[in-house]
Each structure stands twice: as structure tokens, then as C-alpha cells.
Amino acid sequence: MVSQLVHLNCLNKNRYGKGLDTSDIIGTMKPNYKPIVETFDRLASGYAFRGGMEEVNRMTLAPVVAGWKGRILDIGCGAGTLIEKYIRPDMQEVYTVDFSIGMIHETKMRLQTYAGRNLFIVNSVAQSLPFARDSFDAALSVNTLHNMPDWPDIHQALAEMVRVLRPRGKLLVEFRNSNNPYRRRLSIKYDKPSLPQKAFTYSEIAVALEKLGFIIEEGIPLAGETVHANFIGKTLERLRNMKTMTVQNAPRFAILATKGPGFRSFLIGDQVQV
Ligand SMILES: C[S@@+](CC[C@H](N)C(=O)[O-])C[C@H]1O[C@@H](n2cnc3c(N)ncnc32)[C@H](O)[C@@H]1O
Numbered sequence: 001m002v003s004q005l006v007h008l009n010c011l012n013k014n015r016y017g018k019g020l021d022t023s024d025i026i027g028t029m030k031p032n033y034k035p036i037v038e039t040f041d042r043l044a045s046g047y048a049f050r051g052g053m054e055e056v057n058r059m060t061l062a063p064v065v066a067g068w069k070g071r072i073l074d075i076g077c078g079a080g081t082l083i084e085k086y087i088r089p090d091m092q093e094v095y096t097v098d099f100s101i102g103m104i105h106e107t108k109m110r111l112q113t114y115a116g117r118n119l120f121i122v123n124s125v126a127q128s129l130p131f132a133r134d135s136f137d138a139a140l141s142v143n144t145l146h147n148m149p150d151w152p153d154i155h156q157a158l159a160e161m162v163r164v165l166r167p168r169g170k171l172l173v174e175f176r177n178s179n180n181p182y183r184r185r186l187s188i189k190y191d192k193p194s195l196p197q198k199a200f201t202y203s204e205i206a207v208a209l210e211k212l213g214f215i216i217e218e219g220i221p222l223a224g225e226t227v228h229a230n231f232i233g234k235t236l237e238r239l240r241n242m243k244t245m246t247v248q249n250a251p252r253f254a255i256l257a258t259k260g261p262g263f264r265s266f267l268i269g270d271q272v273q274v
Contacts, residue, residue, distance in 0.1 A: 032149045035194040037099050044102030048079035053223040062086040070137030075126045076144030080107030089118040097122045126157040131164045139165050140172040146198045162212045165259045174254040175200050182227050183251040202247040214257035224251025
């Protein structure tokens with residue numbers, strides 16, 4: 001199974017139990033990624049304890065992924081708090097990629113039962129995945145793509161996901177919604193080189209995925225930020241929002257898609273050029 005994956009040295013070296021040397025990854029990373037890695041390394045030890053709407057969204061999305069079978073790629077493991085909600089070791093082998101060694105450490109700690117058996121934690125960059133094309137049955141990235149420096153980086157990560165997915169493979173991606181006025185303001189206010197906060201409309205992402213050769217299956221509205229400063233106001237607004245949200249107006253949204261026959265990228269070596 002692993003023989004279908006490329007760059008085995010990288011995989012083996014960074015798999016848990018076999019060392020955590022990230023020097024090769026940091027060395028090849030674009031300079032503007034380094035402050036982001038540093039931010040996530042700093043946040044890592046407390047990340048699992050962050051609850052709120054992100055946890056609600058994990059609970060919304062985990063059942064979708066729990067139904068998938070085969071080899072699954074998860075871009076951005078964080079502290080493993082999403083993986084632990086969906087992983088089904090009897091029918092899934094999960095590979096998760098993250099560029100923060102601090103986050104990888106947290107995931108390993110939380111998911112020791114699976115690490116090295118059904119869960120393989122790979123220290124790498126989403127824009128250059130160390131896997132051969134058509135290696136995975138499904139791929140996801142939740143609460144991660146908006147933290148990449150700019151649209152070309154996000155697009156490259158999506159292109160890499162489509163490259164490593166097999167035809168008819170499933171994709172689940174989550175984004176911040178720039179069509180939600182409050183979320184748009186927050187994204188602009190907090191967007192920093194050390195922690196980007198990019199936001200897009202549902203249509204922008206759906207069109208980009210279709211151009212990459214995906215067939216859109218479903219848009220899933222997700223909870224998120226509110227305009228209220230106090231706890232009660234926030235809670236009431238979130239509950240109200242959950243009833244009326246659409247992918248067009250929700251603070252966040254996810255898209256479920258399938259890699260279709262229209263994948264039109266030109267493969268040069270094993271790197272995708274879209
Ligand atoms: C906010 S956390 C989300 C974690 C998890 N998906 C969840 O929903 O709980 C984002 C993670 O993506 C990782 N990440 C962000 N950009 C990345 C990139 N370009 N390549 C690899 N990992 C990246 C960060 O290190 C961080 O662990």
C-alpha cells in the first residue's frame with residue numbers, strides 16, 4: 001500500500017515513532033510560511049481546548065467523513081480534535097499532513113492508539129504533498145485553507161488534493177464566507193502575515209473546484225462568528241443563525257465534491273500545473 005506513495009524517505013522519517021526532524025521541510029518552505037508555522041507551533045499546546053463554534057462545526061462535519069472508506073488524506077491536523085471524531089480504524093487509513101511540529105506532537109499525544117497503525121502523521125506542506133497521484137480515496141481540509149498566505153497558495157493546496165485523489169474520490173473543504181458581512185470584516189481586521197484569515201464566497205470556491213475537475217455534491221452552511229459581544233447575545237444569535245443559515249450567508253461553509261472525469265491539469269513529473 002505504502003509503495004504507491006512517493007518520497008518514502010520523507011514519509012518514513014516523519015512518521016511518528018521514527019523521528020521528528022523538520023529541517024528539510026522548513027528549508028524548502030516559502031519564506032512567508034515560516035511566521036504561520038511559528039504561530040501554530042505557539043498555539044499548539046492549548047489548541048485542543050479551544051471549543052466554541054469550531055467544535056460545533058467539527059461535530060457537523062465528522063459524521064460525513066466517518067462514512068468514508070479507504071485511504072483518507074486530512075490537510076491540517078491541528079491537535080487531532082477533528083480526526084478523533086471521525087476516524088474509523090476498521091475501515092479507514094488516515095494520512096494527515098501538517099507543517100507545524102507542535103500540532104503534530106499534540107495529535108500524536110491525543111491519538112496514540114491509532115498513530116502508526118491507522119493514522120500516519122506527515123510533517124509536510126499542503127502545497128507540495130509527498131504522495132503519488134491517485135493515492136487517496138478521499139481528502140479533506142477543515143478550518144485550515146483560510147490560514148494560507150493568499151489565494152494562489154490555497155489554489156495550489158486544492159490542486160495538490162485533486163492530484164493525489166483517485167478518480168471519483170471525495171473531497172470536503174471548509175472556508176470562511178466573505179459574503180457574510182460580519183465575517184468579512186473580521187477577516188480583513190485579523191488578516192496578518194503571521195496568521196492569514198482569508199475569506200471567499202461559496203460561488204468563488206465552487207467555481208474554482210469545478211475548474212479543477214470536481215463535481216459539487218453539496219454545500220454545507222456552518223456556524224461561526226456573530227456580531228454580539230456578550231455570551232448570551234452570541235449564543236442566541238448562533239442558535240437563530242443555525243436555523244436560517246444558507247451556504248450563501250453563513251459565517252463559514254463547507255463543500256462536498258467528487259473528483260470527476262473533467263480533471264484537466266497537466267501533469268509535469270508528479271507536480272500539478274493548473
Ligand atoms: C486551525 S488548525 C485546524 C485543525 C483541524 N483541521 C481542525 O479542524 O481541528 C489548522 C492547521 O493547519 C496547519 N496548516 C496551515 N497551513 C498549512 C500548510 N500550508 N501546510 C500544512 N499545514 C498547514 C496548521 O499548522 C494547523 O495545524
